[in-house]
Amino acid sequence: MRYDAVVIGAGPAGSMAAVEIARAGFSVALLEKHSQPGTPLCCGEAVSKGALDRLMSLKPDLISCTIDEIKVVSPGGKAITVKHPGAGYILNRPQFDLELARQAVAAGAELLTETIGLQLSGETAFESLAIDNRKDGPGTIDARIFIAADGVESKVARLAGIPNLINVRETESLLQYRLKNIEVDPALIEIYLGRRIAPSSYLWIFPKSDREANVGLGVSTRLTQKFPPEQLLNDFIGSRFPGAIEAGKFCGLAPRYQGERIFRLKNLLVAGDAARADDSISGAGILYALLSGRYAGMAAAAFLRGDIRQEAELDQLYPKKFLDEKGEELALYRKLRNIYDRLTDDDFDEIIVALIEFFAARDSVAGLKPGQILAGLIKTRPKLLKYVRHLW
């Protein structure tokens, strides 16, 4: 088989990339390991509404809930609820991924499901990908450019020789249940902090309706033997949602990756979680995947058109455009992550109290920049400077 481009992984990054390449008039194979995109779910499904709306318009059936309020509960039980109308969406992620893949197919991409990459080969550039299809068996796809968008596992990047080992100390072990037969506010996200609840991470309640939610937590991987995620989550659910029915179980890895992000090797572009393009604080990656996939696809199309002569010139389109938009944000989250890891439960309590005071005079958080909130916190709690100084 021969295509102009091959995209490995039909998640948000891969489908966005395939859309851009196909719309530019080039043939593109979109490989998906599973029988259909969007499964299995490895995601809390929460995303910023404003940022997503700027990228695309969503059909209503792809949205489970629209979030207007965020409640954060400190280890000592102090809670702040911040109103932020339209702050976010809880997506119907399997349908969302499926819809993106459908858009890629509608644009002309060929979706090859139950297909995995086995080996990348070529002389000076990558020229072919050995594949295995569950039904048809082994084969080879030749192409002029390749995009690895195969998630945190990132097998293709590894096959290409990109070192993508993550130190276990830089990861969180995530576990989430889909709970039914519960009562939740469908417009409210709840976050619980504290080392006894979710050591070095947080616990979340993301509503799927007023009777259903994704409830999950992260635990720093180095602490899972002492604090098993399943036990912590079961304890929380048992006390908060005693009559809950478990309707699904999901897990995953949140990399708090501190190493260099590698977005390209020769004519292989790496996008989304495969490039470690995620928020080091929350582990959120959907928006970064969409954006990095789009720019990777645009760069690939420019390469195929002949706008770019040398592979190295790809960098001016991808990752440069992506990093121009999101690089500072990703770097800030990494620094904040390091601060977050130093905070004690007492610190969390103090920060929540300071936030309660800060927001007392405000009806909504909308329009406030993180720097303004930070300045407000330091003004009332100068002690916090000892952490904030690590930002610079």
Added chain:
Amino acid sequence: MLIIAQELCLDCGGCVPLCPVEGLFLSFEDLFCDQALCTLCGACPEFCPVRAITLELKDAV
């Protein structure tokens, strides 16, 4: 040796990039370990949130 309980594994792939010797492979839906490469470092069972990976230390003293 490393034991993988396929019936517990949820196919998330999170353990794969943690393996320092690239000994873990996720095929279509199953996770495999190349026992010849595995050094029993313990990173993957430490990560696995659903306890699908365990170390069996038969020869441990």
